[in-house]
Amino acid sequence: MDTPEPSFDAKALSAHGLACRRGGRMVFEGLDFSVEPGALLYLRGANGSGKSTLLRLIAGFVPAADGELMYGDDAWGTGDAALSEAVVYVGHDHGLKPALTLRENCQTYARIMTGKSLSENVLYDAAETFALDRLLDQAVRFFSSGQRHRASLMRFLLADRPVWLMDEPTVGLDADNREKLAGLMTRHLARGGLILAATHDPIGVAGATVDVSQYAARATVQEGWL
Amino acid sequence: MSTPLSATFRAILMRDIRLAWSQGGTGTMALSFFMIAVTLFAFGVGPEPQVLARIAAGVIWVVALLACLLSLDRLYQADYEDGSLDDLALSPLGLTGVAAAKILAHWLATVVPLILIAPLLGMFMNLAPEGYGILLLSLLVGTPALSLIGSIGAALTVSVRRGGVLMALLVLPLYIPTLIFGVGAVDAAMGMVGSSANLALLGAVTLVALAIGPFASAAALRLALE
Numbered sequence: 001m002d003t004p005e006p007s008f009d010a011k012a013l014s015a016h017g018l019a020c021r022r023g024g025r026m027v028f029e030g031l032d033f034s035v036e037p038g039a040l041l042y043l044r045g046a047n048g049s050g051k052s053t054l055l056r057l058i059a060g061f062v063p064a065a066d067g068e069l070m071y072g073d074d075a076w077g078t079g080d081a082a083l084s085e086a087v088v089y090v091g092h093d094h095g096l097k098p099a100l101t102l103r104e105n106c107q108t109y110a111r112i113m114t115g116k117s118l119s120e121n122v123l124y125d126a127a128e129t130f131a132l133d134r135l136l137d138q139a140v141r142f143f144s145s146g147q148r149h150r151a152s153l154m155r156f157l158l159a160d161r162p163v164w165l166m167d168e169p170t171v172g173l174d175a176d177n178r179e180k181l182a183g184l185m186t187r188h189l190a191r192g193g194l195i196l197a198a199t200h201d202p203i204g205v206a207g208a209t210v211d212v213s214q215y216a217a218r219a220t221v222q223e224g225w226l
Numbered sequence: 227m228s229t230p231l232s233a234t235f236r237a238i239l240m241r242d243i244r245l246a247w248s249q250g251g252t253g254t255m256a257l258s259f260f261m262i263a264v265t266l267f268a269f270g271v272g273p274e275p276q277v278l279a280r281i282a283a284g285v286i287w288v289v290a291l292l293a294c295l296l297s298l299d300r301l302y303q304a305d306y307e308d309g310s311l312d313d314l315a316l317s318p319l320g321l322t323g324v325a326a327a328k329i330l331a332h333w334l335a336t337v338v339p340l341i342l343i344a345p346l347l348g349m350f351m352n353l354a355p356e357g358y359g360i361l362l363l364s365l366l367v368g369t370p371a372l373s374l375i376g377s378i379g380a381a382l383t384v385s386v387r388r389g390g391v392l393m394a395l396l397v398l399p400l401y402i403p404t405l406i407f408g409v410g411a412v413d414a415a416m417g418m419v420g421s422s423a424n425l426a427l428l429g430a431v432t433l434v435a436l437a438i439g440p441f442a443s444a445a446a447l448r449l450a451l452e
Contacts, residue, residue, distance in 0.1 A: 022452075056451075056452075059312070059315075059316065060315070060316075061312065061315060061451040061452060062451070062452050063452070085318055087316055088316070089312055089313075089316060091309060091312060092309070093307075093308055093309020093310075093312070094308065094309060095308055095309040095310040095312065095313050096308065096310075097241075097245060097308070097310070098250075098308075099245060099248040099249050099250060099251070100244075100245075100248070108237060108240075108241045109313060111233065111234065111237035112234055112237045112238055112241070112313065112314065112317045112319075113234075113313070113316070113317055113318075114230065114234075114318075115230025115231060115232075115233035115234040115237070115318065116230065116233065152309075155313070
């Protein structure tokens with residue numbers, strides 16, 4: 001745990017005039033932000049203001065309707081292969097296979113993301129961080145929802161990638177695990193990684209904030225719609 | 227020494243084969259459906275050996291096709307529901323490679339067992355002795371098209387609840403060429419006519435499906451991720 005970790009060769013991620021349309025409705029438009037390597041950006045905003053959509057847009061799942069997203073001097077790829085090398089995304093779904101044990105889930109995930117097998121040390125460290133080390137050989141279908149959520153957060157430690165996209169990472173975490181998560185994020189930032197976190201709760205790591213609600217589309221549905 | 231990409235491909239392949247044969251997987255389900263449904267035909271049509279022998283190849287092909295369809299339902303849907311499709315989309319392989327790996331895994335884990343058990347069912351159906359070799363060969367050449375075409379249907383209906391019926395409507399008409407040439411090959415061999423023309427056409431259908439399947443599946447999955 002105390003061995004010095006190599007720092008990332010990450011670049012700044014920035015958005016200019018970003019807009020996104022879902023189901024024919026403009027979710028947000030004219031969104032600007034910039035995240036330097038080693039910096040954390042909180043996405044805040046009311047429910048439905050587009051925090052999750054923005055994260056999925058950055059992960060490349062949702063296309064942008066307008067604007068550009070830059071990684072260093074390059075346009076953030078629109079295909080699925082180019083940008084996927086840099087991102088770990090953990091959303092509301094935990095992505096665990098109930099029939100497999102936690103160990104198998106983690107090993108499969110790491111192999112799919114990196115093509116290499118997972119070292120035991122990394123696996124134990126990750127499991128220990130979220131107090132799941134006793135459950136490694138337990139099938140995931142016996143996990144509680146809190147345990148599943150913690151297991152899904154382990155993904156940040158399993159794939160060694162610079163850009164972390166966190167969607168509500170603190171939901172269902174107790175104070176102790178929240179602290180662990182904060183420690184993890186601080187360590188990632190110290191290595192020169194980038195974090196974008198959509199959350200309502202304070203995590204306790206310093207970072208800039210973007211309020212996504214402010215970029216809500218100005219063109220609203222006409223009055224007298226009923 | 228393998229490159230990371232082929233290791234990633236193998237990781238997805240092994241994962242899916244394993245899940246197909248773990249609890250709640252489709253492997254056992256498709257195999258038992260295949261055996262029971264063919265046996266039902268033997269009971270339903272009655273014990274006249276000539277009639278059974280006449281319809282043997284057709285029944286085995288049709289039921290194999292339905293068993294395959296039954297298992298395709300969950301090809302992407304399970305991953306979509308638990309969120310691991312997001313992880314797969316972020317793998318360095320890209321969605322096209324992911325789709326190819328999952329299709330191959332489906333064929334190996336679900337369809338190959340059907341082919342292996344087919345001679346036994348041929349015995350139930352009083353298949354003529356000269357039909358066995360060509361039945362196996364035609365299944366071997368033709369069934370990859372079932373997985374490839376079915377994958378497109380499965381990817382298109384991935385976000386539709388109870389989309390299995392819709393998928394069947396989309397996919398079954400496209401299975402007709404495979405069915406015609408597959409049964410045609412067996413019938414030709416039993417009629418002492420060469421079956422190479424039918425086999426060649428069967429192979430052609432499979433190759434066309436191979437050229438289209440992974441790309442179309444990836445495009446449909448990209449829509450589902452939005």
